[in-house]
Amino acid sequence: TWKDARKYLDKYVALSREFQQADGAFSAAVFYKAARPRSPRQLISTTGHALEWMSLALSPEELQQAWVLKAIERMVADMEKFPTEVFSDGGLYHAAHALRRFREATGK
Incomplete structure (x- = not known):
């Protein structure tokens, strides 16, 4: 049901927020524990993926x-700091898609 789906999303939003790093990056260990991304490549991948699904799960x-x-x-x-070659294609795609969805949802 929709109620169960909302509970599921809320659980993973809460875990993402709980494990978020002080600098704003989301955990490299995703939903398992707090872990600092080891490289810009990993940061873009993990934070981009998280923001992408949150752009659908959260209200504007x-x-x-x-x-x-x-x-x-x-x-x-x-x-902005690193050349695009530093990032994985998939991570960069998810990060860019997250930013686009954020802009569409918020107008910012």
């Missing part, structure tokens, strides 16, 4: 909460 208002904006700022900082 929730997407503008400070912890989500901090993740976006952290991810974009690495995207």
Whole structure:
């Protein structure tokens, strides 16, 4: 049911937020524990994937909460700092798609 789906999404949003790094990046260990990404490549992949599914799971208002904006700022900082060759194609795709979905949802 939709109620069960919402509970499931809320659980993983909460875990992502709990394991989020102080600098805004999401955990390299995803939903298992807090773990700092070891490289810009890993940061873009993990944070990009998380933001991508959250762009669908969270409302436009929730997407503008400070912890989500901090993740976006952290991810974009690495995207601007390093050449695209540093990132995996898949990670870069998910990061760019997350940013596009965020912009569509929030108008920012």
